[in-house]
Structure formats: C-alpha cells, structure tokens
Amino acid sequence: MSTKMSTSSPEAVKKLLENMQTDLRSLSMECKKKFPPVKEAAESGIVKIKTIAARNTDILATLKENSSEVVQPFLMGCGTKEPKITQLCLAAIQRLMSHEVVSEAAAGNIINMLWQLMENGLEELKLLQTVLVLLTTNTVVHDEVLSKAIVLCFRLHFTKDNITNNTAAATVRQVVTVVFERMVAEDERFKGIVELPPPVQGNTNRRSVSTLRPSAKDAYMLFQDLCQLVNADAPYWLVGMTEMTRTFGLELLESVLNDFPGVFLQHQEFSFLLKERVCPLVIKLFSPNIKFRQGSSSSASPAPVEKPYFPICMRLLRVVSVLIKHYYSLLVTECEIFLSLLVKFLDGEKPQWLRAVAVESVHRLCVQPHLLRSFCQSYDMKQHSTKVFRDIVNALGSFIQSLFIVPNAGNPAATNAPAGSYPLNGTPPGGQGAGLTAQAAFEYRGTWIPLMTVSVQGSAKATYLEMLDKVEPPSIPEGYAMSVAFSALLDLVRGITSMIERELAKEEEESAVRREANPDQNAQPEPGAHLVWEEMVSACWCGLLAALSLLLDASTDETATENILKAELTVASLCGRLGLVTPRDAFITAICKASLPPHYALTVLSSNAANLNNKTYSIQGQSVQIISPSSESHQQVVAVGQPLTVQPQGTVVLTAKNIQCMRTLLNLAHCHGAVLGTSWQLVLATLQHLVWILGLKPGVGGALKPGRAVEGPSTVLTTAVMTDLPVISNILSRLFESSQYLDDVSLHHLINALCSLSLEAMEMAYGTNKEPSLFAVAKLLETGLVNMDRIEILWRPLTGHLLEVCQHPNARMREWGAEAVTALIKASLAYKHNPPLAQNQRLQLLLLNPLKELSNVLHADIRQKQLESVLQILQSQGDSLGPGWPLVLGVIGAIRNDQGESLIRTAFQCLQLVVTDFLPTMPCTCLQIVVEVAGSFGLQNQELNISLTSIGLLWNISDYFFQRGEAITQELEREEAVLQKQAQEKGEPLNRPFHPAPPFDCLWLCLYAKLGELCVDPRPAVRKSAGQTMFSTIAAHGTLLQQPTWHIVVWKVLFHLLDCVRKSSTTADKEKIESGGGNILIHHSRDTAEKQWAETWVLTLAGVARIFNTRRYLLQQLGDFFKAWEVLLDHIQSAALSKNNEVSLAALKSFQEILQIGTPVKESALPTEALALAALGVPPVLIDPLGASGPGRPLLRSDSMLERLTRYSSAELQVPPPGEESALEDSALWWSAWNTWYRTGTDSTRPPGGGTGTDRPSFIPSQPFLTALVQIFPALYQHIKTGFSMDDLRKLGVILHGAVSVPISSDASPFILPSYTEAVLTSLQEAVLTALDVLQKAICVGPENLQVMYPAIFEQLLLFVEFSCKPPQYGKVETKHVANAKYNQIQLFAPAEWVALNYVPFAERSLEVVVDLYHKTACHKAVINEKVLQNIIKTLRIPLSLKYACPSESTWKLAVSSLLKVLSIGLPVARQHASSGKFETMWPELANAFEDFLFTKSTPPDNMSIQEFQKNEAIDVEVVQLISTEILPFANFIPKDFVGQIMTMLNKGSIHSQSSSFTEAEIEVRMREEFSKVCFETLLQFSFSNKVSTPQEGYISRMALSVLLKRSQDVLRRYVDDERLSGRCPLPRQQVTEIIFVLKAISTLMDSLKKTQPENVDGTTWAQVIALYPTLVECITCSSTEVSSALKEALGPFKDFMQPPVSRVQNGES
Secondary structure: OOOOOOOOOHHHHHHHHHHHHHHHHHHHHHHOOOOHHHHHHHHHHHHHHHHHHHHOOOHHHHHHHOHHHHHHHHHHHHHOOOHHHHHHHHHHHHHHHHOOOOOHHHHHHHHHHHHHHHHHOOOHHHHHHHHHHHHHHOOOOOHHHHHHHHHHHHHHHOOOOHHHHHHHHHHHHHHHHHHHHHHHHHHHHOOOOOOOOOOOOOOOOHHHHHHOOHHHHHHHHHHHHHHHHHOOOOOOOOOOOOOOOHHHHHHHHHHHHHHOHHHHHHOHHHHHHHHHHHHHHHHHHHHHHHHOOOOOOOOOOOOOOOOOOHHHHHHHHHHHHHHHHHHOOOOHHHHHHHHHHHHHHOOOOOOHHHHHHHHHHHHHHHOOHHHHHHHHHHHHOOOOOOOHHHHHHHHHHHHHHHHHHOOOOOOHHHHOOOOOOOOOOOOOOOOOOOOOOOOOEEEEOOEEEEOOOOOOOOOOOOOHHHOOOOOOOOOOOOOHHHHHHHHHHHHHHHHHHHHHHHHHHHHHHHHHHHHHHOOOOOOOOOHHHHHHHHHHHHHHHHHHHHHHHHHHHHEOOHHHHHHHHHHHHHHHHHHHHHOOHHHHHHHHHHHHHHHOOOOOOOHHHHHHHHHHHOOOEEEOOEEEOOOOOOOOOOOOEEEEEOOOOOOOOOOEEEEHHHHHHHHHHHHHHHHHHHHHHHHHHHHHHHHHHHHHHHOEEEOHHHOEEEOOOOOOOOOEEOHHHHHHHHHHHHHHHHHHHHHHHOOHHHHHHHHHHHHHHHHHHHHHHOOOOOOOOOHHHHHHHHHHHHOHHHHHHHHHHHHHHHHHHHOOOOHHHHHHHHHHHHHHHHHHHHOOOOOOHHHOHHHHHHHHHHHHHHHHOOOHHHHHHHHHHHHHHHHHHHHHOHHHHHHHHHHHHOOOHHHOHHHHHHHHHHHHHHHHHHOOOOOHHHHHHHHHHHHHHHHOOOOHHHHHHHHHHHHHHHHHHHHOHHHHHHHHHHHHHHHHHHHHHHOOOOOOOOOOOOHHHHHHHHHHHHHHHHOOOOOHHHHHHHHHHHHHHHHHHHHHOOHHHHHHHHHHHHHHHHHHHHHHHHHOOOOEOOOOOOOOOOOHHHOEHHHHHHHHHHHHHHHHHHHHHHOHHHHHOOOOHHHHHHHHHHHHHHHHOOOOHHHHHHHHHHHHHHHOOOOOOOHHHOOOHHHHHHHOOOOHHHHHHHHOOOOOOOOOOOOOHHHHHHHHHHHHHOOOOOOHHHHHHHHHHHHHHHHHHHHHHHHHHOOOOOOOOOOOOOOOOOHHHHHHHHHHHHHHHHHHHHHOOHHHHHHHHHHHHHHHHOOEEOOOHHHHOOOOOOOOOOHHHHHHHHHHHHHHHHHHHOOHHHHHHHHHHHHHHHHHHHOOOOOOOOOOOOEEOHHHOOOOOOOOOOOOOEEOOOHHHHHHHHHHHHHHHHHHHOOOHHHHHOOHHHHHHHHHHHHHHHHHHOOOHHHHHHHHHHHHHHHHHHHHHHHHOHHHOOOOOHHHHHHHHHHHHHOOOOOOOOOOOHHHHHHHHHHHHHHHHHHHHHHHHHHHHOOHHHHHHHHHHHHHHHOOOOOOOOOHHHHHHHOOHHHHHHHHHHHHHHHOOOOOOOHHHHHHHHHHHHHHHHHHHHHHHHHHHHHHHHOOOOOOHHHHHHHHHHHHHHHHHHHHHHHOOHHHOOHHHHHHHHHHHHHHHHHHHOOOHHHHHHHHHHHHHHHHHOOOOOOOOOOOOO
C-alpha cells in the first residue's frame, strides 16, 4: 500500500478491491492442486467482491458487513499451514484490517485462526503483525476476543526464537497501550455527560466492573490480570496464558502507570486496583531485597527466592518511582512505605547494583521539589509519622559517606586491589604523570572516586534503571553511584531553594502591593507557607550539610567544588532569609572550614561544629555523622603561611580549593550580608584567618593589602594566588564598603561580629609578641569610615571596642587599635555632618570622648598616637573646638610619669601650641585647666627640660592673665553668675577652689598653687625654677590681687608650700645619688635627695622671708600678722632644727634677716642694685639666681628686676611711725623670736637620747650652725634685755653649754679644729664667750638687781672650765679624742666618727675669764653669798687632782697658777668674813685640793725629761711656800681641822714615796727631794718653832718624826736580813728601791734637823736618829752599787755626832 491517499477515498477503495481480487486469485492459484476447497472459496470470494463493488455505493460499509464471508477464503488458506499460502493470506487479512472493513465477528474468526497458527508455531512474526494491525486500526475487538489476542501475543513472547520473543514483547507493550488509549478516548467522548457516581460498595471486588464502559472494562480486566500474573496468580481474563515473567509484567505495569495516570486518578475502580493490588504486590516483591544483607547468606546454596534479583528489583523501583511521581496524592501511606524502602536500599550492606538503582530512583525524586514539599507536608510535619523527607536526604548523605568509608565494595575490579591503591578501572588522580589532565574525582582518606557526568542539571537520566535487557546485575563503574548521588544532592538543593525563593519573592511583592494599598495595616503573610519552608529546611539541612561538607572536602575538581559551594551558599542564604539560625550557621561554618587548611583550630567553628557533632541522625539503623574534613586530597597547593594561633605551629598550607571557598565566603558576605546576622562572626573569623595565612596586612583606612611577610620567610605564595590576592583584597574592601547599604540591625550584627572577632584576636595575642591578627580592627575602621553619615548609632560599640584593643599588651595590636580610633575621630570631626558639629554640641562631645578615653590606656605607643591626633585636630579644627576644649586639654594633660619621654614631648608640643595660639579663642573657664595642664607637665619626671619649659609656660600664662585681665575678669564673672544661679536652684553651695575669692583672683591662686606644687617636685632643678618663678610672679603681679586674697596667698600658698617643703625635706632619702645620669657629676653637697631638698627649703624659706620683709606693711594690715609671724618663726625653727646643716644655717640667716627688719637704711648706703635688693629684704642668696634667665627664655622682661621690685614694693616699704601699739606689738614679736631662738637652741643642742642604737648615728648639729645660733643672741638680747630674767639666763646657759658640748664629725674636724697643739678657740667657743661677755657687760652697767646674775655666770664658766679634764658627754655619742680620730681612713658608709673638740683652750680661756671676773667681783655680795670662791676651788680641784692625767699639761699648770691668783684675792676676803661662816665649807675643799695636787695619784709620763720634772717640782714647792706664807701664819683665823690637815700633808710630803716605774739613773731626780726638803723644812719650821701656840701642834710634829724614824729602822733591818739570806741572788727590784728611798729620807732628815734650832728638837728624836746608825753600818755588806752610794750619803751626816765624848762632869765635876 504504497499510495499515500486516505483509506476511504474512491481511489483507495478501488485499489483495495483490485488488491483483494488479486490476493484471491493468487490464493486460488496456490491451492489449485493441493487444497481445492480453498481454491473454490477463493474464487467465490472474487465473485462476492465484484458483486459488492457493483451493487453498493458505500462499498467499505458493505464490505464490513460481509467481512466474515470476505475473510473466509483467507482463513481457510491459513488453515493449510503452508508457509507460502499462509503468508499470502495474512497479508491480505492485514490489508482488510487496515481499511477497517473487519466486523466484530470476522475479527473473532481471525483471532481464532491466528491462535491455531500460533499453536502450530507458524509465521509467528506475521501473526504478531496481524494482531497489532487488527487492534490498532479499529476498536472492534472487545472482551474475550481482545483477551485472546493479548494472550496470543504473550504466548508468542515465550517462544524459542529470540526475534519472535522481542517482537512479541514490543507487540504486547503496544497492545496494552492501545487498550488504555481506547479507554482514554472513550472518556473523552463521554466527558460532557454527567454520570451518577457508582454506588460505593464496602468490599469492592473484580465483579464491580459493571459500572465501567466497555473500553474501561477491558483496560480494568487487563490491568487486574497483569497484577495477578506478576503476583504469580492465575489471570481472570487473559485465559490461555501458559507462562509469564515478572520482569515483563512489571515493565507493562510500569508503562501503564506512567502513561495513563489520568485513568487511575479519575476512576475509583482503578484507584482501588492501585491501592489494593499494585501496592501490596510491590511491597511483597520487595521483600527479598529488604531482608537481604550482602555477604550474610552463605554462598554455597543461596535460596533462590531470597536473593535480590536485579531485573525485578530494578523494575520494582521503576514502578515505585512512577507510583510516587503520579499517584502520591492517592497513596500517601503506601508512598511512605515505598520511600522508607527506597531509603533502606541505599544501605551499605545492600549489593552495589541495588544501591546504584536505588540512588537513581532517589535522584528522580530529587528533581521534583514540589513533590518533596508534599512529602514534607504529609509526613515530616505530621505527628507520629516517619520523617520521610528528612530520611531521604539523610540517606543520600549516609550513602555518600558510606561510599568513602567502605571503599570499592562489590566492585570486582577493585576488590583485589591492595588498600590505598587506585582501582584498575579508575584513573589515578591527575598530577601523577606529567601532562595528564586530572579527571574530576572525589578523594577522601585514600579512597578515590571518579566523578562522571550522569545527567544534565535538573533532570534525572538513569542508566541502570533503563537496563531492562540485563538479567545479571551489571558491574557498576567506580564512581557511578557517587556521581548520581552528587547530582541528586545538587538538584535537591537547587530545586528546593529556587522554589522557596520564588515563593518568597512573590509574597514580598504582594505584601508591598498591600502596603501601598493600605499603609496602616501591617499585614502579616499567612504563616502556613513559611512553616512548610522552615520544616523542609529543618528536615534536610543536617543531611545536606553532612554530605556536602564531605564532598567538598573530598572534591578534587574545580567545577564540582564550585557546585558544592554554590549549594552550601544557597542553603545558607535561604536559612538566613527564613531566620533559621542554626542551619544557617552550620552551612556557613562548613564553608568557613573548607576555606581554612585541614585541622585548623578555629574556636568559633569548632564550637559550632561541636553542637552539630552531637546530632547524629539515625535512619532505620543508619546514622549520618557529620564527618570532619580530612583533606589528604591531592590538591594544588597555592600558598603556605602561618596559622593564626597563640602558639606558633609551623606553617599551614592553603590549596586552590581553600581559595575557591574563600571566594564563596566573600560572595556570601557581599550578596547576603543582610541575612547573616550573628553568623557574621563565623564569616569574619574565617576571613581573618585566611587573610592572615595569605599575609594580607591592613593599610591606610583599614584596606588589606598583600603585605611583606612580617613573620619572615614562612609565607610562600604561588604566582597563581599572587594574581588573586589583589582581587581578594579588593572584594574584601568592597564587602565592608557595602555595609553602608545594610540596615541598622544588620550593621550592628556586623559590628558585633567584628568586635567579638577582635576580642578573640586579642585573647590570642596575649602573652606573645608575635604579629597579631589585625583583620577585625582594620575592618571595624573601614566599616566606620563608610558609615560616617549614621556614625552616631555605631559610635559607642565601635569606639568602645577599639579602646579595649588599645589597651592590649601586644604592641602591633594596640597600634592598630589606636590607628583605628584616631582615624575615626579625625574623620568624624572632619565630616560635614548635618547639622554641623558647631551646632550639635552633644555629637561633638560624643565624637571627642574616645579621645579622652584613650588617656586611660597605659601604653605609651597608644598615647603617642592619641597625642599625635590631638596635634592634628588642633591644627585642623583648633578654632572650632569650643565646648570640646576641656576634653582636649584633659587629653593633653593626662600625662603620667610612666609614659616615657617621647610621649610627654608630643603632649607638650600640643600644650605649647595651645598656649601660643589658642588661649584667646578658648572659653576663659578653660584657662584654669590650661594652668592645671601646664602644671602637670612641670610635675612629670621623665623629661627635665619639659618640666622647666612648662614652668616658663606658666610664666607666659601669667603674663597673658596680666595683659588681658579686664576681659578675663568680665567673662569669668559672667560665668560665675550663671553657676551661682544654678547652684542656688539646686540648693548646693558653689563648688570652686578658693571659693570666696573673686574668680580672677582664683585664677591667680590656681597658678600660684600649681607653682607651689612644682616647688615641691622631686627634682631639684624644677623646684628651683618653680620657686624662682613663683616668687617672681608674686612680686611682679601681686598688686593685681585684692587684699583678702593676700590672706589666701600667705596661708594657703606660702605657708602651705613651706609645710610641704618641710615635710619632704624631713622625709627625704639620704642615699647617695651616684651621678646625675650620663656623665654629669654631682657635687658632694648635692649628692643625696636630702641635700637637694635642703637647697629647696633654703630657697623657699628665704623667698617667704623676703615677702614678709617687702610686704610687711601690707601683711600687717591683714589682722593676723602676729599669727603669721609665729608660723613663720615656727618654720624657721623647724628648718633650723632640720638635720641638714645647709638648711639649718640658712634658717638662721633668715632668722637674722627678719630680726633686722627694723634697721634703718641710709640712702647713701645704696650704691648698687644688689644693695638695694638687700634693702628690700631680698636675701643675698636669692639675688643671683633671679637674675639668671631660665632655659631658653629670658625670665625678666625689659625692666630690670630692681625697677620691678621697687615699683611694686615702694608703697609698702614706708614703715608706719612707731606708736604705742606698734611698740607693744614689736616687743611681742621680739619675745616670740626669743622663744623661737630658745626652742631652737634647746632642741638643736639637746644630746640624743639613749634610744638610738649604736647602728644609727644621731644627727649632730654643725659648728657653723651653732656658731650662727649663738651669734644671734647678742643682737636679740638688745631687744629683750629689759625683760631678761634669771630664768632666761638659765635657759641661755643650758643652750650655751649644750652648744659647746656638741662634737664634730671627724671628716669635718680638720677644717674646724686647730691642730691639737695650738691653743686656739673655735668660732663657736668664741661666740659663746662673747655671749657671756655681752651679758656680763650688761650686768656691769645695769641696775643693782642684775648683779644676782653674777654667780650664774660664774657657774656657767666653771662648767666650761671642767671641760679641760672631762670633755662634756654629748648624750651617748661615743666621741674619740681628737688626737685619735682617724683622719685618713674614713671608711665609706661607716657612721662618721665623732670627735670631741679640743676643749682645753676653751676651758683655759674660760678659766682666765673666771679669774678676771673674780678679780672684779670678789667682794660683791652675791658672789660671797653664793660661795663662788668655794666653787672655783672645787672646780680647780679636778685638774689639780688629775695633774699628769689631765688631757693637756697646760691645764693643771694654769689651774695651779689660777688657784694661786684667786687665793691671793680670795683668802683675805675669806679671812675678813670668817665670822659670818660663809666660807666655812671652803676650807676643807681647799685642803682637799692641796692634798690631791701635791700627792697626785697620777704618775708622770715615762718620757718626761729631767728638766720638766724639776720644773714641776718647783711648782709643787711654790704651793708649799703659799701654804707657809699665806695660810699657816694666820692659823688663828683658820679652822683647826684645816691646819691639822695641812700638817699631816706636810708630814706626808717629807717622807719619800714613789712609784716603781723609774729607771735607776733617774731615781735621784724623781725622788722630789727638793719638795721633801721644803716640806720637811716647813714642817720642822712650824713644828719646832718656838712659837708653838699650842702643845698640840708640836706634838703632831714629834709624832710624825718618830713614826718616820721607826719606819726607816724597820726597812733597813728587813733589808739586811733578806740580803743575807739571798746569797748570790740579787734582791727584788722594789725592795732595793725602797731601801734607797729610806736612805735618802734619812739624809734629808739629818739636813733638816741640823737646820732647826736645836731647842726645837726633842731629845727622844735624837736618840731615835742615832739608833739608826748601827743598822746602816750593817748594810755596808750589800752587793748593790745603788744602795752603796745612797748609803754613803746617809752615813755622811753622822759625822756631826762624832764628837769626843764629853765628860759627865758638869761644871767641872767629873
């Protein structure tokens, strides 16, 4: 039928008829011989056709009616079973069919004939063709006929011939389709007609088809039987089936379900089949797969049912896919089961092929987001339902993980590959062989899985689900399952996100429209949709994240990585939009982790991951774990850098993939910044670390630039990444620039994140000096700079945090914090705000505040930065600071000593700029702050020059006050009024320093107070400069002050200063300062802090004393001048008592100065300026330094100092005329001065108490000080003599005595003391004597009543005389005798040795004064009454008794001569007053004095020469002569005891006694023979004189003589005996000496006796003398030569006794 015309056109009909006739003819020809009946039938058929053609118009219709007959010949022909004939017949039948001229009956016959042929196995292909033509061309075949035709095809499908089988299969498929198509067509025809719904029957079974139309009924029966067949049950309708395969049945079921969903959804009967038959069938068939576990059944005899069978399984899955896709709405519960099964098939224990087809099925679901949404709504959101959607996603995740964890399972090619090597059919990863392009693949922990392109994005094209021809499970290529799962994941993400985003966008649009329509209503969208979206995301995010993270980690292909990242990014942003924080953060964390090197410790991320790791999701026994990246992937390394950690841990490596992830992260932050919220923290933390590893460092304005690696060579970048860096850096900057488009909330999130990131960086940088990460700080700066227009809302958190950064111990970190803060402040001040800052005072203060806060930072570099920016702000905005001044000044003034020089220098530059340029522009209320600040620079101790210069600035400021006084006063008073008002309203007192004083005076007082503080600065130079400046300004500008203010100056400034200086000086350190820094040598007078303070004290005291002098007239009007005078004196006193010689001396000078106040100055006596200054009371000390100019500035202006001082002082110098009142007041002042002098003297001369240990030598005042002190007295005395009493004299005496007693330190002694031998007085001693002299002269010329003071003066002088023998003890200080002091070996740091002065000259001079004074006053009543003479003797007795033991020989000699002089004056007076008894007690004293002197216990020194001895003996003789001339002759006036004592003494003197220490040669000399003689003579003279007044006296003498002689006799006898006994041995030395002595005495006695008148000698005496002679003779035998010679002398005188014996006859009688 080659013609193309329609089957019903006339031509076609004509052709048909022709063809049929031809066919019949051919048939008859063929059957002519063998099959005559057929031939006949054929021929009759020809006739029939012709007849029909001839008679009827509608030939085709007629043909159809008669078709049974027309077809008959052909059916018979087929019956012959001859191939040729059969073929011809079948062709003819087909032709009839194609023209639709076969009736129902004919069709039935044809089918029966075909059945026979089929049973005979003839012409099988033709048969199939015929059936197909029959069923497709028309709809005449129904019911049983149809079923028979179908069965026929089925049976042909199971022949032995492959071609037939396949053709039959195709035919069956087509026939089944035709059956359903007919039903669809039938439904179409009846579409318009409304039918009654069929009665619902409780238990609908197969007979309920009665309600169906014919075609529907056929379809129903066919489908029902297909189910039966698949289930291996007998068919109801397809009668005659002999065999059937499940695979084929399942394919047919699948195609029907897939192609005709409408049929099942519209017809309840079919829906019923679906539910009741198909689903249970599927579930039943699935069971082997569900139960099977790979490797669990023994491989020996597998039970055939139980093993999963690939063809069936695969087809079941296809059916399930179709069911889910089309009938989900019908089969909600069943689908839940299917999906759960599907999930199970992904299980690792299932065979590989099963997993592959299961994953393909899952992929099919994944590309249908709306379906997934339905799952979510139907299952996940229902209570007590399986979370199907979640499980699907998780199963995919687990599946992917399992592929990595169980490598190559079930892959025969790879099973025998050794672990870790690459499977044979997988390409090893690229980079192994040069030139190989790496195949896209995943690689994880040694498992390498190639990636294939499995389907186009968004479509699930399956491979194994289409393998319908395979009976055995195919071998799945490596990586296939992975690739499908990967695509499925991506499609899932893509589908869900795009669906939800479309709907979100639509919703936003609608709400915008609604808002426009009625703006008041804040319409909320219906929450339903949102709930679904949120549920979908919540259900799937964990599984997605687990899988994507793992894939990302394993991916080695850039495109794959890109896709994964894109998926993660879209999910993250979607979560952000939906406000799902946890999943959003989790995905962002994943991207972040992937950006960083593996195992990179980053707390933000790990804490986040920890939260996730606890969530493992269990899916029917499988758990999805979030696997941490391992990344041993063979990635191209593009950078090596340092990790940002606390402890340096070597280097870390960045791969190309890390960089790729980083770009995704940047993209995320840039495009989705608004939804990031709190995850900014994660993003920024990661970026910070990457930036760090890549070595990007912040530059100006916070932009990051590729920096030189600070940490040395550890950062290595490949060229690949080098080209990327500028781009990355640029994107980073753009990212923060785009923060200006964020809303306020998002901006705050960003700032908070940067802050907490920065906090972490700070944490990390603690305790290391490593380069810290400055990312966060830099970006905070960048963000601040681009958001200047709304700076107010973020200023506090921004600057608050940066200020914390500024306090960080790591220098680089701080530096950037400061850089950021200062840059922001400068930018914000320069920004054109609206309204401008000048009108927005609050904003200006807010912006300046962080600048102030920086002052609390202790680090110098930060302060340096702060001050540099202050300098810049002053230079650019200095004129417009207005109310900001206090703040700026506060910053400049917030200097502290621990801040290093350069810092202070910078701050000072700022201050200098302010003082030179901005004083006039600032509010006057700030002037006080300027003074404070300048003062604080004076007080800082880092840079001396600055301190000194700032004192200069204070001088300049004071000048400014002076010049603009008027204007300042007015403005301050205006301000004061306002403050006063405010204070009154609040009901509080006005709080201002120096309040009652007017505000301008207060300004001055603040200045003075500041200078006052500087005057007590620890550094001497500053103190000096400040002191000079202060006293100068008070002198120069003091006139501006109102009188009451002077009161404050005196009390609050000057005296306060004195107090402070006094306090500091007394507590200053005494440690030696080695050098003044560098090579400056410090003079020894300034080498301790104490000595330096001393200078200050001196200057201050002098300055104050000068002010008291120059301004006395003014001060006296203040009303409490006397009180002030007292305080000043108190200061002078405490200075005088200070332990520093310089201070104490200067104090006395000031004392002298204020005492000379009233001395008139003659005009002519002022030739020079210096003199004039002296006249003004400027002490000479101060004149010089004031003339000198300070460092770098002339201190004085054009006018000379003299002019200035006179200009300001002239008025006050005119002392008012002295009236009564002033005289009284003056005397009060003088007595106050006397009291001060007395207290000073007492305290300074009081010896130290016993409390001090030996270790700390007490302070001992210096000689010049004491001298000056004593020298003040005469001048002072002139003013107070009228009231000077005995009491005062006593006080004076105590002080003089104390002063003289003070020792000197041995190192000073050489300068003060004369050498020991010179008898010179020290100046102090001179002064003491002068003071006494002044008094004595005053008494002399004064009234009578003064004379009672004489004895006191004597007493004082006598005390001094005693010093000659026992130098005064000064407390417990051990003094060395001056001669022993070690001048030359003073040890450093040893306490100075104290040397007692040589008091001898002083004592001797005092003695001379005593003698002199006594000479004048011996007869004064007071002198007699007070027993002065007795006291003199008593005092002289001391040196006399010491004699040789006296420190100086001159002393006792002087004492003797003085005694003799005094006695010569005093004895007559004493005799004169003998009767009064006033001298009674003197006589014993005198006797004792003689006794002690003449028989001294001290031995003469060994080295005394004989001449000396003789001289001394002469003195002794002189005394005896005095006794014999002045005393004994007047015995009547003298007490008897006294005379007795004298006699005893002479007696004693006449007997030799001597010490044993003489050498023999000197013995004769040392025997004091002369003295003995004189004594003897005197004794004898008075003993044997005929003028014996009383027998008693003579008796004494005689007694004495006999005792003497007896003693001599004994000594001689003993000697002789001893000599005899000793034989040859010499006798002991002392015995020899004694005998010599006795011999000498005898000879002396003989001489004396001769000289006396014989009548005075008693007879017994002579007898005793003569009795000695025999004993003497016996001594002649002695061996000692010395004794012999003495003996010679003793025996000599005896010749006088040798007279011829006189006859007894007297007067001529015999």
